[in-house]
Amino acid sequence: MKIQWEEENKLSPESKRDYNKVFDLIDRYTKKLSQEETTNIPGTQPTSRQSVRVCENSADPTSDTHIYENNCSEVKWCHLEDSIDYQHLLEMDSQYAEIVKQKYILTEKFDLTPKIIILLAKLNSFSANGRYLLFGLRGCIIKDENYISKLSDLKNNKVVSKLTSERWKDIFHADDSAIEQLFVSKIEVAHTLPDHKNLNCVIGICDLQQNKILLLRASTVPTENFVKKACQKQMKVNLLPTGLYKYRKGHHSSGDTIIPNALRENGRVNVLRTIGNAIFTDLDIWDLYTNPADNIHASRKDITTSFSSAGCNVILGSAKRTENTVVHKKDWAIFKHVLAKKVLNDSTTKYMLLTGMEAYILSIILSKSLSVEDKLKAVNSLKRIRIGSEGSHVEQVQKKLDEYLGRNGKLIKSMNKNRDLSSMVIASRLTNIIESGLKINGNYDGKFFTKSSSVYILWQKFIRNDGRLKKYAADGIITPNDFVNMELQSSLWADPVSISDINP
Numbered sequence: 001m002k003i004q005w006e007e008e009n010k011l012s013p014e015s016k017r018d019y020n021k022v023f024d025l026i027d028r029y030t031k032k033l034s035q036e037e038t039t040n041i042p043g044t045q046p047t048s049r050q051s052v053r054v055c056e057n058s059a060d061p062t063s064d065t066h067i068y069e070n071n072c073s074e075v076k077w078c079h080l081e082d083s084i085d086y087q088h089l090l091e092m093d094s095q096y097a098e099i100v101k102q103k104y105i106l107t108e109k110f111d112l113t114p115k116i117i118i119l120l121a122k123l124n125s126f127s128a129n130g131r132y133l134l135f136g137l138r139g140c141i142i143k144d145e146n147y148i149s150k151l152s153d154l155k156n157n158k159v160v161s162k163l164t165s166e167r168w169k170d171i172f173h174a175d176d177s178a179i180e181q182l183f184v185s186k187i188e189v190a191h192t193l194p195d196h197k198n199l200n201c202v203i204g205i206c207d208l209q210q211n212k213i214l215l216l217r218a219s220t221v222p223t224e225n226f227v228k229k230a231c232q233k234q235m236k237v238n239l240l241p242t243g244l245y246k247y248r249k250g251h252h253s254s255g256d257t258i259i260p261n262a263l264r265e266n267g268r269v270n271v272l273r274t275i276g277n278a279i280f281t282d283l284d285i286w287d288l289y290t291n292p293a294d295n296i297h298a299s300r301k302d303i304t305t306s307f308s309s310a311g312c313n314v315i316l317g318s319a320k321r322t323e324n325t326v327v328h329k330k331d332w333a334i335f336k337h338v339l340a341k342k343v344l345n346d347s348t349t350k351y352m353l354l355t356g357m358e359a360y361i362l363s364i365i366l367s368k369s370l371s372v373e374d375k376l377k378a379v380n381s382l383k384r385i386r387i388g389s390e391g392s393h394v395e396q397v398q399k400k401l402d403e404y405l406g407r408n409g410k411l412i413k414s415m416n417k418n419r420d421l422s423s424m425v426i427a428s429r430l431t432n433i434i435e436s437g438l439k440i441n442g443n444y445d446g447k448f449f450t451k452s453s454s455v456y457i458l459w460q461k462f463i464r465n466d467g468r469l470k471k472y473a474a475d476g477i478i479t480p481n482d483f484v485n486m487e488l489q490s491s492l493w494a495d496p497v498s499i500s501d502i503n504p
Contacts, residue, residue, distance in 0.1 A: 072231035075196045075224045075278040080104045082281040084272060084475035085138060085194075085242055085355050091468065091479045092381045096361055103360070107192045109143050110363040113185065114213050117206045119362060120354055122496045123382045125389040126244045132343045133206040133352060136313055137189075138220045138242065140202045140356025144188040151216070151331055154178055159333045161260040163324035168251065168260035172337050179337055183212040191360040196224040199304040201356075203296070203315055205338055214338065216331040217316040219299065219307050220353060226310045231278040238271035238287065238311040239280045240294045241476050242355060243453075244388025245269065248348045252297040252312070259319045260326055261336065263296040266348055268450050270387065270457065270476060271311065282473035286461075288454040289433070296351065298332040313353070350388075358382065372499055379502055380495040385478035387453040393493040395446035397478065400486050401455045402437045402444075404463055434458075448478075459486070 080101065081087050089100045117135055121128050142148055156173040183205075194200050203218040222230075222237040230237040250264035271292050273285040292311050299307035299314040307314050317332025328336055343349055365378045385394060433451050438444060448456075453476055460474035464485060469475065478486075483493055 088477045109190045111186045112189045135352040136203045137356045139194040159328040159336045161326040191356040220313045252295045259297045389448040394448045395444045398444040
């Protein structure tokens with residue numbers, strides 16, 4: 001069965017400035033959604049793209065009164081139940097779901113440890129190869145003042161990149177032993193709401209052998225000014241969903257600016273693009289199987305209250321160029337030092353992006369006085385499948401998604417029926433995947449990478465019949481309830497965390 005609207009609505013993924021087609025589709029999508037009731041969450045009012053709920057720091061995040069009108073002048077973070085990053089946490093046991101509701105807009109301290117990072121990787125079935133795991137926590141800030149002082153007062157903390165024979169070579173000035181002291185067994189942090197103004201995230205490195213972590217001040221969301229421009233249809237920005245991604249060493253460039261030897265996104269990904277206003281929600285555009293170049297690089301500022309990103313994950317620090325020299329400073333210089341000396345044994349590495357709230361909830365569970373069985377059950381309630389997950393349970397999901405593609409063309413029929421909506425999550429680059437299925441060389445590989453994730457997002461928008469998400473909404477995350485709702489037996493998804501993993 002062919003996709004009827006593919007030729008009409010296809011985008012050009014290779015054209016970085018193919019803005020007119022994108023914004024034409026945005027207008028059509030917004031008009032379509034504004035004509036329909038787009039929520040079936042009990043106790044809430046119908047929500048359109050013209051008025052979306054958002055969070056105010058002084059208000060209840062679950063209230064129905066948070067309305068964000070169609071406005072490009074003010075950039076805010078969305079309501080809990082509309083967030084692709086957080087809403088899945090409401091499916092935990094009621095006592096933990098209630099904590100998520102109560103603490104969503106607050107700043108709550110906890111100790112971040114290597115154990116929490118390792119458990120989060122296990123719960124998401126992420127394969128962390130090698131000694132070091134690079135990770136980011138969206139909505140998390142360092143509260144340990146002594147640790148912040150160590151970051152700020154590090155002597156000779158700079159990296160100088162010099163262009164010689166058309167190649168950039170890094171020269172490291174900080175002492176290796178001083179950098180080594182930044183790896184510790186725990187760091188006091190706090191869950192907080194992400195925002196588009198401040199560095200309200202962290203990027204860190206977990207030493208799986210020494211059981212220590214290093215944290216740096218960062219942001220994993222686009223900056224306020226760029227979100228406003230996207231709302232005004234002047235540029236494209238995106239929000240990189242949580243998941244496990246591959247990166248490679250390479251230069252980040254934007255206009256006349258170059259940041260040598262940063263980390264470049266390696267391969268196609270799925271990203272969220274805001275429509276109609278300056279806020280990212282689960283009703284926005286899913287730009288699937290695309291190349292947004294969401295790299296990891298310097299924030300270009302030496303302060304935590306400003307940064308530059310259209311979707312990249314950035315680390316506090318400048319990278320100033322003078323002719324054939326670039327000087328890197330602050331946390332970014334530390335990151336480059338550790339990356340070169342420890343992490344990048346070859347040209348690629350993996351990056352785990354999750355939320356501070358997930359780490360915070362896990363820390364609460366681990367600290368509770370529970371029986372081993374109850375604690376294990378609570379921990380495993382956080383198990384998820386999202387982009388980067390691997391395992392036999394993922395293989396079952398792939399088979400089921402292929403059934404939806406092939407079962408009388410149910411998914412394609414639904415997309416053809418909703419052509420205006422379908423155009424927002426599909427382009428010519430996805431046609432072959434939808435029409436040929438998810439097998440690779442005749443087999444399912446059990447890897448929930450970009451292709452499988454793309455088809456699942458389509459399933460969420462057009463096939464699912466549960467009440468977790470609004471009509472036409474998608475977050476790209478599979479919870480245990482979603483697994484069952486896909487007509488899969490829960491026994492096919494074994495608990496990833498065992499008693500030995502949670503014992504002291």
